[in-house]
Amino acid sequence: MKQNKNRCLVIVFTIGICAFNSCSEDDAVDEAIDNCTEQIWYQDLDQDGFGNPNSFEQSCTQPVGYILNNSDFDDNDATTYPGAEEICNDFIDNNGNGEIDECSLLNQISGSWIDNFNGVHTITNTSITTSTNSNAIYLYHILETESNYVICLNDLNNPFNAGLYSKFVFTNISTNMFNLCQSFYDSPSQAFIENATDTTNPGDLDTGCGGFSWSLMTRN
Ligand SMILES: [Ca+2]
Ligand SMILES: [Ca+2]
Ligand SMILES: [Ca+2]
Ligand SMILES: [Ca+2]
Known part of the structure; x- marks a missing residue:
């Protein structure tokens, strides 16, 4: 925590001495006193636009690296601040809501991926498009999203x-x-799948996909 310097008090003290010594202050100092509106400025070390409530200075002018906001809960990480986008799989509570990596399935898997047979898969919030190495294109319209399927x-x-x-x-x-x-x-039907027993086994990537191996998808 930084020690604050109260510039206005310094000026007032100076004027007090001058009055005692019968010296006269010039207009510039008077004007500085009149215009001095102190504010509390909070350090923004990680420069994410949110300040550290535990590190502040009181000043009429904005110190370098300090801002008026004081709501950063981790001022050493620019990915964390109130309202930040929750980044999946970084093991950090980016938005400070008490939950770590609360990402929806589609939030995590959206994008373009390539499988271990060189097939390309494009996943959006509404569809999965797969182009195989024989150039056939399959389009699947997403009807239901659960935590892992x-x-x-x-x-x-x-x-x-x-x-x-x-x-x-x-x-x-x-x-x-x-x-x-x-x-x-x-x-x-959709209901048929919802009511069917899924025999996939995530613990067996070699044969746990109906006797076949799971596809390994890497970001394209
Ligand atoms: Ca900050
Ligand atoms: Ca931060
Ligand atoms: Ca969170
Ligand atoms: Ca996160």
């Missing part, structure tokens, strides 16, 4: 199983990779 309607133009329903299960999600298993691909 989505249920989709297969697009009517898909090369196979058009208009039927799929389930994609995700595991080992990190910033730059995850494992994926399409555990259902030709189901007659």
Whole structure:
């Protein structure tokens, strides 16, 4: 914590001495006193625009590195402040709501990914598009999102199983990779998948996807 300097009090003290000594203050000092409105300025060490409530100075003018805001709860990390976007998988409570990495599934897996067979997968909030290494393109419309899977309607133009329903299960999600298993691909309805037993096994990446291996997806 920095020790504050009360500049106004210094000026007043100086004037007091001058009055005692019958000296006269010039107009500039009088004006400085009149215009001095002190404020409390808070240090913003990480420069995220939010100040440290425990480190402040009182001054008429803004000290370098100090701001009026005092709501930063970690002034050594520019990714943390009230209202910050929660960054997934960094093990930090970025927005200070008491929850660490509270990210939705789609928040974590949105983007472009490439699988271990060179297929490219583009995931948005509403769809999964997969282009295989044989250039076939599959589009799946996301109908339901849970913590580790989505249920989709297969697009009517898909090369196979058009208009039927799929389930994609995700595991080992990190910033730059995850494992994926399409555990259902030709189901007659969304309800059918919801009521069916999913036999995927995230503990067995080699054969835990219906006897096949889970796809390893890395950020494209
Ligand atoms: Ca700050
Ligand atoms: Ca901060
Ligand atoms: Ca949080
Ligand atoms: Ca976080």
